[in-house]
Amino acid sequence: METSEAGRQLIDGRFELVAPLGSGGMGTVWRARDIALHREVALKEVRPPDPATAAAQPGLADQLRERAVREARALARLAHPHVVTIHHIVEPAPGTDGHPWIVMELVKGGSLHDRLASGPLPLADVLRLGRDVLSALRAAHAEGVLHRDVKPANVLLRPDGSAVLTDFGIAALHGSTGLTSTGVLIGSPEYIAPERVRGEEGLAASDLWSLGMLLYVAVEGVHPLRRATSLATVVAVLDEPIPAPVRSGPLAPVLERLLVRDPAARPDAEQLEQLLRDASTALTAAPATPAAPPAVGRYGPPTPPPFGPVPHPYAVTAPLPPAAPRRRPVLLGAVLAAVLAAGTVGLVKWLPDGTDPSEGAKGGPGGAGRSASADPAGGQGSPAPSTPGPKAGAKKGATPEGSLLTPANIRTALAALKEQTGTTGFVNLRIYDSYVIAAVPTAPGAKTVDSWQYRDGAVTRTGPAGTVKDRVPLIDMAKVEWDTLPALLEEAGQELGVANPTSRYVIVEPWMMDQSPSMRPYLSDEYGQGGYVLAGTDGKVRKVYRSS
CATH class of the missing domain: 3.30.200.20 (Phosphorylase Kinase; domain 1)
Known part of the structure; x- marks a missing residue:
């Protein structure tokens, strides 16, 4: 030697x-x-x-x-x-x-995994982190390289706070020979995309799912699909609901668009970059939110699973409901049968160093709609009103005073959106204090959906938002009983124990369980406490979902 x-x-x-x-x-x-x-x-x-x-x-x-x-x-x-x-x-x-x-x-700043051991990151830092890692993935994808194992342990932090993506050891290169045997899946179960579990490889969208899950963990402080075993985690990745984020503010709609189980419905890298930039802009415009407190344990439960994350060796340490399951119990039965037939301990064979929303318009910012022939108010058999297609431009109107989360200001925003899009039959609507985001079919009967934003009296088309999902009604937002909203927000604050929310917004969309039109206020305070309440469009509360 x-x-x-x-x-x-x-x-x-x-x-x-x-x-x-x-x-x-x-x-x-x-x-x-x-x-x-x-x-x-x-x-x-x-x-x-x-x-x-x-x-x-x-x-x-x-x-x-x-x-x-x-x-x-x-x-x-x-x-x-x-x-x-x-x-x-x-x-x-x-x-x-x-x-x-x-x-x-x-890299001397430590890993993201190390940093998250002390609690979630401030939202502004998470947005910067997302843009950094996305930039790295875009560069990799442009060279024909898929990472396939994006997770906190593989993101290093330089002393200036910028993120560095590493561990391309299981990356897939175009034109190279695969290194796994038939039926063996490599990657970390908590961050693996559901289509990869189903055997669909070679998709850049799979890396974006993993990035979305990483951002969820970084801002919320918990992993929404983490279970006690690798097999249970994989089953959760395939089919289980993703709890609503309560600390994510303007990042929440981005996560909802990204964490859908149909890879074709996710925004591509270019669209995602714009969404992250828009979320950063919205955060800057919104009142400052105090940093969230440390979470108990790593990413939630204090007892790590068998394949929990470990400190990264390269570094010097100095409830949004998900897409409705695309695969029914027959899929899970087939997965488990395959496990038993193979005589293996778990569903997949991980690498030796493996470490550790409501669905609607596919790829849209949550919610769901069917073709425009459906009753926009959620009824059966009534055709949607014939309306002109969306206009390409944007028009500046009178700027409402105060928060948009009031009946009068919401109606003002809806009137402005209707003037530009020709309809109030939306896939979903998201209302924040300073802006509104609507997912609107591109034309009557169209399967494609655009995202529109209302802010400061102006309406702007912000880009494609996926496609309309079948058998789920559009909602006529003009028929929502907006006058009940103040009382609903007050009731939500009482039920959730949030007297002085530092983050609040309302989502109107079909509920994933029965596709009935719903209104959901999300509230959280400076300590990250809160959640959301599920109500009908009449403002009557059906259920309360508190953050853990």
């Missing part, structure tokens, strides 16, 4: 190992010094974690070597400020039992 003057092990004659930073199933990451360039680096030693693992999985060492080369090539393609920089790869001599070393940038 070659050593430095200080008696430390030298790799490739120039990289002096200083101290291990962490280890996992893919090997150990070391803090090291490049004695040729006089700089600190991180070295990833790619080898099976122990002889027992290697003996139990013949060929694992060769697979790890190939993954190391894959990671190096993936990262080498991406010269990007939010992708960890790879400097060099040391490959073992042919015919030897050596293992590769990946030499990369040493």
Whole structure:
């Protein structure tokens, strides 16, 4: 073994190992010094974690070597400020039992996983984080690289707060040979996209689902689908409702659009970037919200599951209801049958280092609608009124005074939206203190939906919002009993124990359980306490959902 003057092990004659930073199933990451360039680096030693693992999985060492080369090539393609920089790869001599070393940038700010152990992030920081990671994913996707394991442990934070995406070791490169055997799924169960569980690979939208789940965890402080076992978590990813976020403010509609189980319904990367920018703008315009308090435990429950996250080895540590299940119990039965038939312990075989809304318009900002032939008020068999198609422009009207969450100001906003879109039969409507967002079919009978925004008296089309889902009615927002809203907000505050909300908004859309038109006020205070109440469009409360 070659050593430095200080008696430390030298790799490739120039990289002096200083101290291990962490280890996992893919090997150990070391803090090291490049004695040729006089700089600190991180070295990833790619080898099976122990002889027992290697003996139990013949060929694992060769697979790890190939993954190391894959990671190096993936990262080498991406010269990007939010992708960890790879400097060099040391490959073992042919015919030897050596293992590769990946030499990369040493990020000194710690990992997002480390940061979240002390509680959720402020919303402004989460929005910045989302834009940084999305920027990295867009660069990767442009080079034909899918990450496939976006999670907090794989996001590092530089001292200036910017995010760096790393661990492309299981990334899929176009034109490269797959590294998993038939039926084996790699990735972290809590952040894996549902279509990947179903066997659909090669979709950039899958990385965006994982990013959406990461942002949910970062701002809410809990993982909405985390269960006691990997198998239970995967089943939840496939079919279980996603609790409504209560701390997300203007990010909530973005999460709702992103965390839908149909990948075709999610916004693409370009649309998502604009949505995040819009949310940042809305946050800046809104009154400041105090930072949320630390959550109990990591991402919620104090007892981590068997595949819980571990500190990242590269770094120096210094209720929105989801899309209605697309797969019914027959799918779950088939999944479990496959597990039993394979004789495996769980549904999938994770990598050794695996660590740890209401549906409506597909990809729309939540809610659902059917074709415009449906009764916009939620009745049966009544055709929607024939209306002209949406106008392309925007018109400035009188600016309402005070919050938009009043009956008079909501009606003013609806009148302005109708003037531009030609209808009040919407897929859904989201009302905040300073702006309103509506999902509107692009024409009578159209399956496509646009997102429209009302702010400061002006109406603007903000972009496509997916497609209308069948068998779910549009809602005629003009027929909602808005005069009941003040009493409903007061009742929600009493039921949720939120006397002085620092975040509040109202969603009007078909309820996912029975598709009946619903009105849902969301409230939270400076301590993150709150939730939402489910009411009919008559303002009568049906159920109360409190945040845990």
